[in-house]
Amino acid sequence: MQKKRCTAIVLAAGSGSRMKSNVAKQYMLLRGKPLIWYALHAIEESSVIDDCILVTGAEDISYVQDEIVARFGFHKVETVVAGGRERYDSVYSALRVIADGKMAVPNEDGYIFIHDGARPFLTEEILQRSYEEVMNTGACVVGMPVKDTIKIADQAGYAEQTPDRSCVWQIQTPQVFEASLIIEAYTDLMRHKDELTGKGIKITDDAMVVENFTGHKVKLVKGSYENIKITTPEDLMIAEAFMGCGKDLLK
Numbered sequence: 001m002q003k004k005r006c007t008a009i010v011l012a013a014g015s016g017s018r019m020k021s022n023v024a025k026q027y028m029l030l031r032g033k034p035l036i037w038y039a040l041h042a043i044e045e046s047s048v049i050d051d052c053i054l055v056t057g058a059e060d061i062s063y064v065q066d067e068i069v070a071r072f073g074f075h076k077v078e079t080v081v082a083g084g085r086e087r088y089d090s091v092y093s094a095l096r097v098i099a100d101g102k103m104a105v106p107n108e109d110g111y112i113f114i115h116d117g118a119r120p121f122l123t124e125e126i127l128q129r130s131y132e133e134v135m136n137t138g139a140c141v142v143g144m145p146v147k148d149t150i151k152i153a154d155q156a157g158y159a160e161q162t163p164d165r166s167c168v169w170q171i172q173t174p175q176v177f178e179a180s181l182i183i184e185a186y187t188d189l190m191r192h193k194d195e196l197t198g199k200g201i202k203i204t205d206d207a208m209v210v211e212n213f214t215g216h217k218v219k220l221v222k223g224s225y226e227n228i229k230i231t232t233p234e235d236l237m238i239a240e241a242f243m244g245c246g247k248d249l250l251k
Contacts, residue, residue: 118231
């Protein structure tokens with residue numbers, strides 16, 4: 001079977017607020033490289049991904065083009081676009097590039113891999129597993145079964161439910177979909193986002209968009225317990241520890 005085209009959307013429009021830093025977390029150094037370098041490096045070296053759209057803050061586009069993409073030779077990054085206020089705004093900005101046919105090679109019938117740029121431990125194995133699953137199901141997300149017992153709290157902070165731990169996963173990225181499916185889902189979301197905001201409904205990941213606006217089921221695929229998102233200073237320390245234990249990501 002001929003491989004279908006795969007486009008990565010890498011989200012790097014966050015701030016450094018929870019990192020307690022004036023520097024946006026995606027540009028903070030990890031072993032001498034900007035944090036965003038690691039996800040882009042995995043994509044650049046991957047046999048799965050064909051091209052990439054990088055989403056960053058509007059004020060950072062020139063810096064990212066010169067000091068990240070050009071400096072490190074990330075040739076698969078075809079364009080850098082401005083993100084929005086919410087995560088879903090940023091994803092939609094990238095999807096419009098694809099939907100409007102602005103990529104050098106169109107991707108109407110392939111797959112879209114949406115990845116948080118603050119997850120530096122993306123691997124070829126994760127990308128390969130995701131690709132194999134999305135070919136079968138049309139929609140899949142990376143995650144891992146939780147290790148701890150989970151409690152659902154009520155509004156007062158009391159434990160209300162204890163879900164079966166064997167059925168609970170912590171969700172990661174990439175989240176991978178047929179191009180037409182994810183574009184349809186996000187287009188519908190943007191039509192109804194004011195209504196959802198008014199109802200207090202928060203969209204927290206791409207799978208939720210697909211589930212709510214297309215009814216398409218989303219398959220869970222094992223990622224890695226090391227595929228963490230760098231959000232707080234403690235996360236950066238954990239990432240340093242992972243790399244100190246033999247992570248050979250600098251090649």
